[in-house]
Amino acid sequence: EDSVFVGHLADMSGPTAFVGKNYANGVRDSLAYINAHGGIDGTKLRSETIDYGYKVPQAIAAYKKWKSREGMVAMQGWGTADTEALISFVARDKTPVFSASYSGHLTDPTGKNPHTKKPAPYNFFYGASYSDACRGLVQWASDDWKSKGSKGKPKFTHIGANHPFPNAPKAACAEYAEELGFDVLQPVVVSMKPGDFKAQCLSIKSSGSNYGYVANIGGSVLSLIKSCDTVGVDIQFMSSIWGGDANMFNAAGSGIKDYIFPTMTPFWGDDVPGMKLVHEISKMSDKSGEEQRVHHYMRGVCSTYFMKEAMEWAKKNGGITGENVKKGMYVNKNWVPKGLEGVCLAANWSNEDHRGINQVNIYKGNYENGGVKVEKVSQVTLERRDDWLGY
Amino acid sequence: MSSLSMRPCGDFRTSYKQDNTIFETKTIRWVTIFTIIALCFAPLVVDGYFITLLIQISYLGIAALGLNILVGYTGQISLGHGAFFGFGAFASAWLNTSLHIPVFLCIPLAGFLTMGVGMMFGAPAARIKGLYLAIATLASQFIIEDFFARADWFSGGASGSMAEPVSLFGFAFDTDQSFYYIALFSLVFMFIWGCNLMRSRDGRAFVAVRDHYLSAEIMGVKLNKYRLLSFGISSFYAGIGGALYAHYLGYVSAEGFTIMMSIQFLAMIIIGGLGSIKGTLMGVIFMVFLPEVLESGVGVMKMTDWGNIPMVVDGLAYIKEMAIGLVIIGFLIFEPEGIAHRWTQIKNYWKFYPFAY
Amino acid sequence: MNFELLTQLVINGLIVGLLYGVIGMCFVLVYKSTQIVNFAQGEFLLIGAWVCWASLIYLELPFFLGFILSLVFMAGFGVLLQMVVLRPMIGEPIISVIMVTIGLSIFFQSLMKWIFGVSPQSYPQVFDTQSINILGLNVEMAYLMSTVIALIIMVAFYLFFKHSKHGLAMRATAFDQQASQSLGVSVKHVFAMSWGIAATVSATAGIVLGMVNGVSDSLSIMGIKVFPAVILGGLDSIIGAIVGGLIIGVLENVAEFFDSQYLHIGNMYDIAPFYVLLIILWFKPYGLFGTKDIERI
Amino acid sequence: MTESILKVENVSLAFGGVKALTDVSFEVPRGSVFSIIGPNGAGKTSMLNCISGRYQPNSGNVIFNDKIVTDLRPNDRADLGMGRTFQNLALFGHMSVLDNIMVGRHHLLKNNWLTGPLYWASPAQKEELAHRRYCEEIIDFLEISHIRKSVAGTLSYGLRKRVELARAMALKPKLILLDEPMAGMNLEEKEDMARYILDLNEEFGITVVMIEHDMGVVMDISHQVMVLDFGKKLMSGLPEEVMADPHVKRAYLGIEDDDEIEEEAVKEAS
Amino acid sequence: MSQAAAKIQTATPMLSVNNIEVVYDEVIQVLRGVTLDVPEGDVVTLLGPNGAGKSTTLKAISGLLKSEYGEVTKGDITFMGERIDKKNGEDVVRSGLIQVMEGRRIIEDMTSIENLKLGAYTRNDSQINQDLEMVFNYFPRLKERTGLAGYLSGGEQQMLAIGRALMARPKMICLDEPSMGLSPLLVKEVFGIIKKINQDQGITMLLVEQNANYAIRAADYGYIMESGKIVLDGTQEQLLSNEDVKEFYLGGGNEERKSFKNLKSYKRRKRWL
Numbered sequence A: 001e002d003s004v005f006v007g008h009l010a011d012m013s014g015p016t017a018f019v020g021k022n023y024a025n026g027v028r029d030s031l032a033y034i035n036a037h038g039g040i041d042g043t044k045l046r047s048e049t050i051d052y053g054y055k056v057p058q059a060i061a062a063y064k065k066w067k068s069r070e071g072m073v074a075m076q077g078w079g080t081a082d083t084e085a086l087i088s089f090v091a092r093d094k095t096p097v098f099s100a101s102y103s104g105h106l107t108d109p110t111g112k113n114p115h116t117k118k119p120a121p122y123n124f125f126y127g128a129s130y131s132d133a134c135r136g137l138v139q140w141a142s143d144d145w146k147s148k149g150s151k152g153k154p155k156f157t158h159i160g161a162n163h164p165f166p167n168a169p170k171a172a173c174a175e176y177a178e179e180l181g182f183d184v185l186q187p188v189v190v191s192m193k194p195g196d197f198k199a200q201c202l203s204i205k206s207s208g209s210n211y212g213y214v215a216n217i218g219g220s221v222l223s224l225i226k227s228c229d230t231v232g233v234d235i236q237f238m239s240s241i242w243g244g245d246a247n248m249f250n251a252a253g254s255g256i257k258d259y260i261f262p263t264m265t266p267f268w269g270d271d272v273p274g275m276k277l278v279h280e281i282s283k284m285s286d287k288s289g290e291e292q293r294v295h296h297y298m299r300g301v302c303s304t305y306f307m308k309e310a311m312e313w314a315k316k317n318g319g320i321t322g323e324n325v326k327k328g329m330y331v332n333k334n335w336v337p338k339g340l341e342g343v344c345l346a347a348n349w350s351n352e353d354h355r356g357i358n359q360v361n362i363y364k365g366n367y368e369n370g371g372v373k374v375e376k377v378s379q380v381t382l383e384r385r386d387d388w389l390g391y
Numbered sequence B: 001m002s003s004l005s006m007r008p009c010g011d012f013r014t015s016y017k018q019d020n021t022i023f024e025t026k027t028i029r030w031v032t033i034f035t036i037i038a039l040c041f042a043p044l045v046v047d048g049y050f051i052t053l054l055i056q057i058s059y060l061g062i063a064a065l066g067l068n069i070l071v072g073y074t075g076q077i078s079l080g081h082g083a084f085f086g087f088g089a090f091a092s093a094w095l096n097t098s099l100h101i102p103v104f105l106c107i108p109l110a111g112f113l114t115m116g117v118g119m120m121f122g123a124p125a126a127r128i129k130g131l132y133l134a135i136a137t138l139a140s141q142f143i144i145e146d147f148f149a150r151a152d153w154f155s156g157g158a159s160g161s162m163a164e165p166v167s168l169f170g171f172a173f174d175t176d177q178s179f180y181y182i183a184l185f186s187l188v189f190m191f192i193w194g195c196n197l198m199r200s201r202d203g204r205a206f207v208a209v210r211d212h213y214l215s216a217e218i219m220g221v222k223l224n225k226y227r228l229l230s231f232g233i234s235s236f237y238a239g240i241g242g243a244l245y246a247h248y249l250g251y252v253s254a255e256g257f258t259i260m261m262s263i264q265f266l267a268m269i270i271i272g273g274l275g276s277i278k279g280t281l282m283g284v285i286f287m288v289f290l291p292e293v294l295e296s297g298v299g300v301m302k303m304t305d306w307g308n309i310p311m312v313v314d315g316l317a318y319i320k321e322m323a324i325g326l327v328i329i330g331f332l333i334f335e336p337e338g339i340a341h342r343w344t345q346i347k348n349y350w351k352f353y354p355f356a357y
Numbered sequence C: 001m002n003f004e005l006l007t008q009l010v011i012n013g014l015i016v017g018l019l020y021g022v023i024g025m026c027f028v029l030v031y032k033s034t035q036i037v038n039f040a041q042g043e044f045l046l047i048g049a050w051v052c053w054a055s056l057i058y059l060e061l062p063f064f065l066g067f068i069l070s071l072v073f074m075a076g077f078g079v080l081l082q083m084v085v086l087r088p089m090i091g092e093p094i095i096s097v098i099m100v101t102i103g104l105s106i107f108f109q110s111l112m113k114w115i116f117g118v119s120p121q122s123y124p125q126v127f128d129t130q131s132i133n134i135l136g137l138n139v140e141m142a143y144l145m146s147t148v149i150a151l152i153i154m155v156a157f158y159l160f161f162k163h164s165k166h167g168l169a170m171r172a173t174a175f176d177q178q179a180s181q182s183l184g185v186s187v188k189h190v191f192a193m194s195w196g197i198a199a200t201v202s203a204t205a206g207i208v209l210g211m212v213n214g215v216s217d218s219l220s221i222m223g224i225k226v227f228p229a230v231i232l233g234g235l236d237s238i239i240g241a242i243v244g245g246l247i248i249g250v251l252e253n254v255a256e257f258f259d260s261q262y263l264h265i266g267n268m269y270d271i272a273p274f275y276v277l278l279i280i281l282w283f284k285p286y287g288l289f290g291t292k293d294i295e296r297i
Numbered sequence D: 001m002t003e004s005i006l007k008v009e010n011v012s013l014a015f016g017g018v019k020a021l022t023d024v025s026f027e028v029p030r031g032s033v034f035s036i037i038g039p040n041g042a043g044k045t046s047m048l049n050c051i052s053g054r055y056q057p058n059s060g061n062v063i064f065n066d067k068i069v070t071d072l073r074p075n076d077r078a079d080l081g082m083g084r085t086f087q088n089l090a091l092f093g094h095m096s097v098l099d100n101i102m103v104g105r106h107h108l109l110k111n112n113w114l115t116g117p118l119y120w121a122s123p124a125q126k127e128e129l130a131h132r133r134y135c136e137e138i139i140d141f142l143e144i145s146h147i148r149k150s151v152a153g154t155l156s157y158g159l160r161k162r163v164e165l166a167r168a169m170a171l172k173p174k175l176i177l178l179d180e181p182m183a184g185m186n187l188e189e190k191e192d193m194a195r196y197i198l199d200l201n202e203e204f205g206i207t208v209v210m211i212e213h214d215m216g217v218v219m220d221i222s223h224q225v226m227v228l229d230f231g232k233k234l235m236s237g238l239p240e241e242v243m244a245d246p247h248v249k250r251a252y253l254g255i256e257d258d259d260e261i262e263e264e265a266v267k268e269a270s
Numbered sequence E: 001m002s003q004a005a006a007k008i009q010t011a012t013p014m015l016s017v018n019n020i021e022v023v024y025d026e027v028i029q030v031l032r033g034v035t036l037d038v039p040e041g042d043v044v045t046l047l048g049p050n051g052a053g054k055s056t057t058l059k060a061i062s063g064l065l066k067s068e069y070g071e072v073t074k075g076d077i078t079f080m081g082e083r084i085d086k087k088n089g090e091d092v093v094r095s096g097l098i099q100v101m102e103g104r105r106i107i108e109d110m111t112s113i114e115n116l117k118l119g120a121y122t123r124n125d126s127q128i129n130q131d132l133e134m135v136f137n138y139f140p141r142l143k144e145r146t147g148l149a150g151y152l153s154g155g156e157q158q159m160l161a162i163g164r165a166l167m168a169r170p171k172m173i174c175l176d177e178p179s180m181g182l183s184p185l186l187v188k189e190v191f192g193i194i195k196k197i198n199q200d201q202g203i204t205m206l207l208v209e210q211n212a213n214y215a216i217r218a219a220d221y222g223y224i225m226e227s228g229k230i231v232l233d234g235t236q237e238q239l240l241s242n243e244d245v246k247e248f249y250l251g252g253g254n255e256e257r258k259s260f261k262n263l264k265s266y267k268r269r270k271r272w273l
Ligand SMILES: Nc1ncnc2c1ncn2[C@@H]1O[C@H](COP(=O)(O)OP(=O)(O)OP(=O)(O)O)[C@@H](O)[C@H]1O
Pocket: C295, C296, D015, D018, D019, D020, D038, D039, D040, D041, D042, D043, D044, D045, D046, D047, D087, E151, E152, E153, E154, E155, E156, E181, E183
């Protein structure tokens, strides 16, 4: 094979563009970089990035186009809506999809867990699932509560819109929080769109909640932080993987006080071996090399590189086809793509369990004289509990 | 709004039956039939991508026709069509998974369920008119959307619900190519249904209500019944379209049926032509192909020098979106009455050719 | 019952509601003079907020200068927009014109993203004290500023519609463009004027919101959020828009109160206004203050 | 069965402060042409609206064919056989003339939104065509066959009035209410219209209630005339009697002197 | 004022319509070469059957065709020496020509006074209130009806429409069927007022009418139009004495007035075309 095709669905203009753009750049630059450096052992990666603006029909059309016109072997996807919509198509077409939707049920390739509606054998993602990340945060919160020496049961609140993405970890996380001895309060619904959330903040305040899981992204989170700051809510915010990054911190400014957020990669400036490669990759779209990428970019890179190595295995073992790439994902254990040591966490996929990553790094952001300082506060490794598979 | 009735010379009608046909002329009739037959062979000729687009046109077209019956023919603007479309999708999936009704029955049943819901939310139409009604339907959009996210038993809540493929006599229509026939059949059926509706009693009553509801009532048309019925029929169409969508994807998620979708449906019928059945189809085709065409445009642009200017490369996504906005605006500025109207004018022009009038 | 919380929520509702009222007024203005439901209203807010933000950050103007500059810019923008896009639509079916505003909204939404990016941004600090305490509730200074501005705008609107011939002309144009034209009313000028005013006033609201919540592309959702307010008051009533705004503002907050304290349904804050809207419309089909259509035959 | 097809008993109607009708009673004999005249704003149209159900009188009753119809919706009155035309044209502007007339058949047709769309597979087609045939007869009768397929909104004023009449006739009414059927017509067209009205009265046996300002027409074709003024019934009687009444002459016709009547009447006629 | 009215007609007429053709919707031709002149200070009437194109002619003159997808495709129109066929409706009004449209077209959701004030939209002087009084002088009953104009009766609306046009202080008014729907008394009144306005203020009038009897008597000159063409024209005396006009427009002709009752014939009457 001279070349194979990889489709890339991105949201750079739609409602999730705020983070979608960073992640998409990571994927796009990686694809370009791989090609510029010999491809998959000589096989070039043809690719096309389509900005589907978070519209499902457009995502499907793009998928079909790639499938029928380009003979796509694997796809880098994006959001919850399109990933879910494509599950059965990709399973039927045997096309592995590496999405940025980390919904728990995508980790169940065989449909073992009773919560899983439909097995997702061809879905992969790099990162802890939303549920797992939230579990990690709760675990941290539990330790935090104890270490502060506070008395009584800590109270936990899920804060987010009533939509698939923010709701994804809601039940799972609440269950675990209860297990850890939290008093789980009624979730507070705030819209995905920014607005004045003082009302919700006031009721959070009056409920006396201690830990709030912020499930939304972008402007909505910003509004929430500002509104709660105004009315003086004393709560420990903990965000989802998409809810804390440099862009958000810059916009929120002084509102950021002990803001907890998870990551699955280091930051741009961190001194880890693999960061050199990431900087090189970044130059694919930023020749000056000056741009500081946020950590979503790194996840895009990791997602692409895991795919790359699976393809390399596939090439050696019968050719780069969807099926072989999927098999390639199961070969390595404690797998870190070459050159990205310290950037991508060690991953383990198996054909029964698609929870590639079960580790969450927990950081804290604080506004200090004109900028936000982040520091690592903890690292949580989650058990691979059977009842958590796909949930 | 041509006041002339124009038919080619030599086309004399000798009975009312001939004069009452759906198609203006024999030629048009044969062209239509031929097109449908040709479409039946499409999967043999064109690739999967194209088939997807045709399927998209089918389910969106059915729903859009419903909206046109409501907006174009009855004159009641609805901003909640996307939600009804979604309701049809969930309803069909729900009927199938929880009541185990075969899918091919679920689709029409979902239509009727949606019809019921549509009439429930259309009930204010008996009292509210015009833009007030439009905003009331906006309220139904949000309320139904909220319901999707909340009603776990019905929609699967946040995790969505699965929809089985259509199967008939043991044959599962689970590939694009086979589902295409279901979609095409539904489209043709629903459009013929629509054409016939508009040339029979209740269809005329809709238009009468739109054009002059006061005098319509005095002519014996039950005003409230028809205002409500048109909501019902429009939701019925939306429900069918939604159900097809669900069984095509195999999965329904609460996220897709937003106000943007409702607006997109409106755009389709306005661009195609309000109160025109063939216009509806044209509008849908237009709106489905527009992003695809622009996407290829972006592809072409990347290959030129322009594709290297960072400002442009970064902005391609936005430029594409902007182009969609611009095309809609430009289209309406130059063709405010929709494609169907321009079509008629072109036809008339050729009939009189070479005489200008 | 937690009365303290309830009071705070009601005050908050009134303050936010006033802002809804101001945005609603712009709607009403455009509707009253052109019969157009402006779906690009939210984008007006967005553009205003971004332009002001840019003038503060890039031009480093003092706030009030930047503010005035943005308003002037928006007035020109409104007029220009009207000239280029909406003027050719004069006399076309209303629904096509409404669709054009939807097209505009798509266009400007993307344009703003292109120019200003998709990350939310904050305004530099404008007031020394960001918020002050009213009856136990912290309220942002920006909201108080908007209250004052809103009141001024309202009075101005009232006088304008009641007493100037342009006000008359706007109403006449809305009713029957051809007839107004036959009386020498320049439909174009009327349209330009109303769009200019609407854009300016919306920008004010956008800037206030930007100061409070930060600017981001989804600010434009406000354009849709005020629909219930406008309809509740009656599409063609300025007073109605204000009252409707206040009602919706309070309603959201009270809904949140009952939701969080008793019902635990979630999302009532966003949805309750729509339920109430349906109920009120059932009893008052033209909103609280809207004028009835004339049904003579 | 009584002699009168329509009885109006003590009808009063007020809009806010404006008293459009005050205690008006009259009877319309079956098979007659009954004219209502009166100055502008006298409440003539309001009277027709009360009869056809557009307005609900504040008090009083409307009895049609011995049935009290005061509380019925307009469409129910149409079912009972009441048709009307309007002062300010109220055609369905975007429909063809033929469809406009077919709407008049609405209450007589049986097909609905389920059977109608099945068209060939249901009795709908047969029914539609049968009624179409009836409409064609009306079209022939009113001589509008050349515009059968035109869009009603683009027709000239006079033709639209004629289409309105056709639409009202399609209802197969026993009583037809005409609101200024000859306004805006020239002599020739008025003559045509007068002929149609007489024909539908005499040949189809439809009772006609007509508002008209053209005294020539009123004098010539009506059997009875009622005069309304400021919402009150001034008088009613034979056309000649009414025309001779000094009050009518002054308040309505604007004639001061007895001698002028003849002369003026001639002039008004055109 | 009356001096102005008495001014002798100038060589060039105030309004001249020169061989215009009008097409609706790019395909429907309605006017096929219409030419007519209106001298300053005169009342000119335009008669013709329904659908002849009278209203279309007036709309072409006052620039209102565009909003109905109509267009003057040929010929020109000059008003006081200025081409106006390409002008917008509002500019035509500003140059002093105003139309009272067919069907009154008052703004129903404004009060009568507001409607009248709207008529004065193009003016900037301070005499508006004075002119309101003038209108109320002509139409006393308008003064009593202070509610929304939509609830006025047909006749009242017609008066309001004429009064509204007067408020613009035009040099010329085009009236489209002003007597439609008016009671005999009012028809008389309205024509009286038209004549009076013409004489008092010297306002030139172009009068489209169905009521030929009154119209010709009120006019100095008349045109008759059929199927988009002018088929006959003449002075008041000429028209009044023309046999065809007498028979088809005035009724009567030489014989007695026909009664409407006895019209049983289906004969197609003579046309000029
Ligand atoms: N819906 C309404 N609301 C308020 N006032 C009304 C309404 N309908 C009619 N009127 C008033 O009632 C009075 C009678 O009106 P109507 O239309 O019946 O008069 P008419 O006799 O038909 O006059 P015309 O000959 O001018 O048509 C008028 O003063 C009118 O303003």
